[in-house]
Amino acid sequence: MHDVLLKITDLHVSYGKKAILRGASFDVRNGECLTLLGANGSGKSTSMNAICGFVKPVSGSISLNGTELAGKGPHTIFKQGVAQVSQARDLFPDLSVEDNLRLGAMQRGKGKAAQVLADIYDRFPRLAERRRQATRTLSGGEQQMVAIGRALMSSPLILLLDEPSGGLSPQFCEEIATIMDQLKSEGVTMLMVEQNLNLAFRAADRFIVLRDGQVVDGGDVAAMAGDHDAIVRNIYL
Amino acid sequence: MFLQLTLSGVSQGAIYALIALSLTVVYRSTTIVSFGHGDFVMAGAFLTYVLVVAIGIAFLPASLIAIVAMFLLGVAFSRGLIGPIRGGPHVGLALMSISFGFTLRGIARTVWGREVLPMPRVFDIDPIFIGSVVITGDALFIISIVAVLLVVFFTVLHFTDIGKMVQAVYQSERGARLIGIDVERFHNFSWGLGAALGAVAGVLIAPISLLHPDLGASFLIKGFAAMTLGGFGSLAGAVLGGLLLGVAEQYSGAYIDTTLIDITAYLLIIAVLLIRPRGLFGRKVVVKV
Amino acid sequence: MQTSTGTLSKRRRIFWLVPLIALALPLLTNPYTQFIANAMLIYTLVTLGFSVVIGNLGQLAFANTAFFGIGAYASAIASTNLGLPWLATVPLAGLAGAFGGFLASAAALRGIRLYYLAIVTMAFGELMRWFYTHTGVLTGGTDGLPVSRERDFGLALTSDTVQFYVFLIITCLLVAGTVNLLRSRIGRAIIAVRENEIATASLGIPTSQIIVTAFMWSGFIVGIAGAMFALHTGRVFPESFGLTQLIVNFAMVLVGGLGSVAGAVLGAVALTALPEYVRAFPGMEEIFFGVIVMVVLLVMPKGLASLLARVSPIFQQRYHRD
């Protein structure tokens, strides 16, 4: 039996009058990596933002280890152990790499911050070299490392990754994939939105497919091995 | 005469700098320019007056109480009046701050409208003479208080974790949410801080000026000019802009014509627009939408 | 905006109903209430002009009071220094106001936006006021400049009632003109610039020209309102065009409803009447104003116009921000 870490039940989210999520339900289990697939506008990013508290659900439940998160503010949810690496990365451009990282632990995980910071520098030696540089001077891939590092600083129970490979060169995609492999091996629970299916299937244990704000398909990545076409068809058709 | 003008300009400019800084603190965190800020300055001065004259508290504790009270008023304003309409059109936000300031002014006017109130002299420091230049106790007092305040402010901002968090929110509000900062609370805090800094300016003006309900309006414009001059939204620029404006007023008054003193601020705003819209010190005009 | 021709003509009919009913108003007034009613017409134009720039074009420009003053002074100067009859000064005031609008739009074209634009345009207004104060030869300085109220083309303009009919005609024409402008391609482009300037430009619409047009139209109608104000008070003073005036105009736009033509009328009428009702409480006007605007912002952010829209869908104008 897997124990469920994050349980989404019948989630409805709207922007104004426009309904984006219409009763989506899915679970994220401890230690796994779950990928959300779907066409543009199917509600992937909205799911992420709803979990983080950036948008308030109209109805439904988001429960982390039994604690209800729906309706809470983003800072409260963050303190419960949900960290997101957003699509735009949203770094602090004029602050140094080290400050960006350290800020990740200000609201959660302050006690272990020094240790985690050292771990992150081990993991991303390039960031250690550039720790005094302002993040706006970094390359896209390096910035993504800072974003992931910053999220890890809070020692989250679950890490949300919104398009981690977005806008990066193939070489960097490979690097990101390696990083994710490593995170998985360390047992970090991850929920990911990823357009790059190679990356998505390499990293993920399971996937679900969203369409028009509802879950229409899902399964084990291992079981579906080699049948990506079927999934792609399910996403876009 | 030149030195004397400069000195007096710096002393005036220190107050403009403080007001510009308080406006910028609010603007950088909330993207709202507080058009009612002059009245926060006025309210700070009046509160101090009431505490000193009517209740009989000594000036220093009275001004501290007034500053704290203005902090709380700023927070209350943010929570009660700005919060509900955040995300609406900016016109509404601008008018909300104008109306709140207008109301404060109206309250001051109904209570003390027909009086011009003198603040008792606080620091009767004898003026210092250096050659022909006079440094008065007031100037010394204002310049040193503002200097200390600025040093503390920028030290906290750049060298402490709290300051780093503040910078984080300034640079990316979404990023700040991603690291668990309660941005709404931060906005409220910023309004409080802005109101409190404005109140400090009011407290400093009170002993050298006289109190009347329209005290704040002209200082608001000076604050705007300083802010524009320094690059809209730059904290250090606001301070430098304030000092420059203070000095520019004195020079234009003494060397050209005294009718220009009052419009130096406007002329500078227009000149900056025409020549260098990003301000003298701004990297670029930070207009966050 | 999709409207069937049926609703459109219905709306047109309603539009002309208001002035028709208003024609009978002087029967019910004394010179004081007539004076206030005239002020309502003036402020209708002021508010409408302000609303075009703030509500429709979406630019936070505070130059409105400057246009108002420019119009008033243009009228008074033409009347006193050139000896023109008042009616002849009206188009001049409109053109002067439009020129003011052109100057103000220069700031917007330089990429100055939002609060920065607000501050720059505010500075423009205050500089104008300084100019009125310090060029006594032309403007009469702080003693003010009288406006000739001699008979114009057979009209006894000293009479508040005569003024009312003249103002009513001018106001109706300009309100109709504004409604038509906003319905035209230019009007739709103005809204498009507000919603997304870059996207609008990418459609090949000359956004700079649109911005200049909106500012100049705003300056034109507010400038004419200035000429009306000059006649209304008989003498113009620099102090009439200061920051308090700006705040009052601002409040009218917001209370009426941003970017709505009906709202401009309602806001002007309501907030011209209000100070007269609170005369009994001297010194309380600022508090009344402040509190009313704050309450409107909190409970009725789309202003009085939204009440109308609730009453009848005919008034559902899409000019304001949803």
Add this chain to the structure above:
Amino acid sequence: MKFKPKKLGLLVGLALAATGSAAADETTGLTDDSIKIGVMGPFSGNASSYSKAEIGLMAFYQMINDEGGINGRKIVAVQEDTGCDPAKALAAAKKLIHQDEVFMLHGNSCSGAAVAIKPEIVDAGLPWIVAHAVSDTISVPPVENIFHGVPTGNTNGEAMAAFVLSKPDTKKVAIVEHSNDWAHSYSNPARAYLKGHGIEPVAELVMERGQTDATAQVLKLRQANPDFIIGALYEAETAIFLRDMKKYGLDTPVMGTAGTDLENTLKRVGDLDTVKNYFVLHPYVDNLDGPLMKKWADMIHKYYPDEELTNFSYISIGSGVALVEALKAAGPDLTRSKVMAELDKIENLDTGILSSTITWSPEEHRGAKSSAVAGFVDGQPTVLKAWNTPY
């Protein structure tokens, strides 16, 4: 469709608030036991400190009423706010004349507002005594129904300049003023008077309202080195100007307007040394805290116990005394014409408060033609006729 009735309702409601139209009637505003007088003043806005004048006037009315009124009639004052704003003042005047239907008007601080409403009042034809605003254009050329009950700008400016020149060897005079009509109403006649005596100002400077620093002005004055400075500044700016003069060691005498007084200026700047060379126009018979003024101070405090008294508080009372004389003389069968005729007959009336007597005639409606000056003599506020010459 409900839009129209609603909007019209608002207008109609406003209209109905009016009680018929006002015919210019000789006895409008009169009953057997009351006279309705409209008192306009800047009760709100940034010039509201002037409205102390109207408060003093209304206290005077109440005193008259408590003493039994005039010919069996009591004065009913209808107070209206002008905010010192021309448009607002015009609305106030129209309201008093056509809606409240007062018998006459009395009061008015702020020259700009008074000048703006003048045509309206000329048309309406009811008596109007201007009790505070100083602009000569209000009463020159004389109009049948408009009377000026305070020393006007010309009188004031000349009195200021004459005092300045009464100091032996005054050759160089400088002027510091606000750029508003109030300041010009003092400074322009003073300039004219100086010019008549062959003196051109050595410096003409502006200090705007709201300025909290006068360094530039004071340093320029130090360079010009005048023998006397004429300062047409409001209360707050006067205090700041005097403080900065002291700060930079300039001890030239300063001649101020009737807009400030010695006692309150001393209170505001805090030390005698700063104001010892300050002189003000003083249109009263005694120091503000002198024995002859005490009864008037007591009178105002009887009806307005919390009122802080300044120079403005007393300025309108003199014209009130004159009005009461005229109303008494007009007898019980009062009409507007009779009151105006009686006002025109007032000659050399000692009001017991103004240092100038009041004289009105059909040819001259500026009633008060002189003003004394006050200054500190041996640390005591003293009313002066000329330099070193007590009144």
